[in-house]
Amino acid sequence: MTTTLGELAVRYGCTVQGDPDVPISRVGTLLNAAGEAISFLANPAYRKQLADTSAAAVILSPEDAAQCPVSCLITDNPYALYARVAADLNPSSEAPPGIDDSAVVGADTEIAAGVCISAQVCIGADVRLGQGVFIGPGCVVGDRCELGAGTRLNANVTLCADTRIGARGLLHAGAVLGADGFGIARDGDRWIKVPQLGGVRLGDDVEVGANTAIDRGAIEDTVIGDGVKLDNQVQVGHNVRIGEHTVIAGCVAIAGSATIGKRCMIGGAAAIVGHIELGDDVVVNAFTFVSHSLMHAGVYSGAMPVEQASRWRRNAAHLRHLDKLAKKVQLLEKKLAEIETAGSAGEKDKS
Amino acid sequence: MTTTLGELAVRYGCTVQGDPDVPISRVGTLLNAAGEAISFLANPAYRKQLADTSAAAVILSPEDAAQCPVSCLITDNPYALYARVAADLNPSSEAPPGIDDSAVVGADTEIAAGVCISAQVCIGADVRLGQGVFIGPGCVVGDRCELGAGTRLNANVTLCADTRIGARGLLHAGAVLGADGFGIARDGDRWIKVPQLGGVRLGDDVEVGANTAIDRGAIEDTVIGDGVKLDNQVQVGHNVRIGEHTVIAGCVAIAGSATIGKRCMIGGAAAIVGHIELGDDVVVNAFTFVSHSLMHAGVYSGAMPVEQASRWRRNAAHLRHLDKLAKKVQLLEKKLAEIETAGSAGEKDKS
């Protein structure tokens, strides 16, 4: 698809600086874009690449426009505009509807118009697939699952029985929804399994990354709200509830029965213990261990700073004696106070 | 299935408080149970929900019985009893035995009575499947694997060659057993592969979570004891040995050749380095990094507390200078001791 900078400006109601007739046919990075490629500047870390860009045009914010050596589209949210333009220039190719000969589909399954079921797929009984659903190769869809219109399972995705997904869901390869939660009850020296009887329920516009797992609920459902985006290798325990438009980066572990509010942002490799609550608009930085509820919106951290190993070893040794160090300081304060008192008494004495 | 509170009390040898004829047909949470649902109270965090429950009955401990507004079953271990009752009320539907037309089964494979092999399965040669084994859709079972009676692979599970599983195993979707361990030997600036010649051996009653990986041994087997329960996305390196009835929560990483004792509990997202040993009954809290052997039973921790990011930044800055801080305190102590000595000398002087 080819368009012009001017057409994009009209479509998205933003300002052109430079030549509106510049042809645009693809996207590129500031560093390597060439020919008819449009680039963008959103992360200030890349501002230094702007001066030398060979892009046909750049999408950027008003404050960067003056430094732009080529034509540009000016907007308050360059990254979101870039996302829209990139989608325009790269329309996703629709899979042709139909069921591959190698696929196996269970009884009483309803398949709406435009559904594509790829090779090596296994679909259970009583499943409902909405209009335009795409089931990629190797996927397994268990009994009684429901997939809303336009939802895509890319490849080797597993939906266990009773998983329900809204419209326009996007599940990447290796994702597992609806496996049993980790419900075990101690019984003397052994553990017995607690039946996991709930399901998994995803709202509309939810994205689930590669090899991410969302467990089924123990009694009620595990619930993921509309617009939630989960990156790869995220673990979501049973009975977790994630509010609308919350985003969770890769390798985050969320233990069972945690409740996460709306519009939260959880950084990569963070971990959240079970049975706690995060309020709306809570931001947790990467590699942070959330051990208690955080009810107030705000940014939270807990990761250790990295250092040269030799220096770290010296500092870490003191970590194990912080309590002692604090007590030493307390004692010093007490003694010093006594000396000061004695001193001022002495002063008084002299006077 | 419908029963009564009285029947459950007889079956499990516990006490009814209230009406033994209350019909019970399903389970529910304290908050949402209604009609013929039985609930339970095991975690004190939910005690406040007891007063308002609409459950037909509640399973709880003697100390909570007085506060229960409805009929109840009294037991010292409410969670274990709940697990048993929930299993009674929700008998798992047995898959009909047989081999799906789409499955591929290798030569010299022994298939006992009652085995179900689902669609899109690939089973290698010289495999032995015990009575009632269930192989879910999309699973791959490599050559020479052995699965004990009643073991279930849910969907898209991979057993590499030479994996042996005891009776009543339960493997969730995406689990991978028997992939090569991370054996590489430095050779100048490069790395060469160390052949991984051992297998994986699981005892009876082992549960393996979704997308969990257990590597084959380098020379001897990786060994998981009877009754071990592994949650999702756990990584078990080559030659690891895990003792009986140990439970390991989600996203735990266990490096090669670590040995973990019996009845241990490892919290979520913890990590255990290679070639160390954890004794029996060791409890490691979540997000803890175990860098050395822990031979004595007990509870161990190492996670950083989470804080508001601004406050954390101030505190973390000092972490990098703890050694200096400790030296300052030492110097202060020394100086103060000198002052005190001088002071008492002065005192003596005066006297």
Place this chain on the structure above:
Amino acid sequence: MTTTLGELAVRYGCTVQGDPDVPISRVGTLLNAAGEAISFLANPAYRKQLADTSAAAVILSPEDAAQCPVSCLITDNPYALYARVAADLNPSSEAPPGIDDSAVVGADTEIAAGVCISAQVCIGADVRLGQGVFIGPGCVVGDRCELGAGTRLNANVTLCADTRIGARGLLHAGAVLGADGFGIARDGDRWIKVPQLGGVRLGDDVEVGANTAIDRGAIEDTVIGDGVKLDNQVQVGHNVRIGEHTVIAGCVAIAGSATIGKRCMIGGAAAIVGHIELGDDVVVNAFTFVSHSLMHAGVYSGAMPVEQASRWRRNAAHLRHLDKLAKKVQLLEKKLAEIETAGSAGEKDKS
């Protein structure tokens, strides 16, 4: 295969101590080797097992030779030599070339000589498979993928469209290459998807562990250099670049657009934030959070030490008040300086 110690010494140009005619037919551990098994001693932690070994022979370094009770092969790099000998003694059985009847292969796909495509495989269109490529059961290979000669996908591996792998690659079960990167742009209270248009490119001799995910690039490719070894459950974000011969242990999370140099070693469960750079020969210890670029070769750490939980709790409490503690020490220093000044003034006074 059976050989003798002397033959191995000739083949690898190293020294025999003892009987060169000892027959060698398999490998074993120092502890359990018997009969015709050769063992090795590379990790000093196992030195104590040498005295009692029943191995036919041991591969070890010159400094350990004197203590060896049996015949031995002496080399400066025992682990690398062991790797070669183990590979000699255990030649991998080649899968017979051919395409299983159950496999589905797309149009215009080029399949070189010696390729094996196993059961339940789905291969897309315009794919190129080099000589001797092995596609294990359940694998999915998307459109336009390219696999170099001798590359193996073990089982249930997913290659999304446009993934290119060099020669002799080894991908373990459940690995996912080319899923969309986590590209989302904030748009008011919601997030919109940023199209992920790049691919994934792996060099030669790359190993990818079970359930590891490598995302496709946003605009350009995600690039993994020659000889890189990734363990299980590693997450590699979009646009990451990993230099040649770098090795990364299990459960490491690498956020988008991070650049990692050559010959780096990243310990298990470490995490690396996005848009930063690690220079060549950087070693990051396990469970370390790398929050900023590390340009200089060296060893870096950041993990907290594990302790008994009760003791940890006391120390951790002070972590939250380190800033206060440091200020107290500063104040003590100031006061003490004043006292010393006053004291010496007093001394002067007296004199």
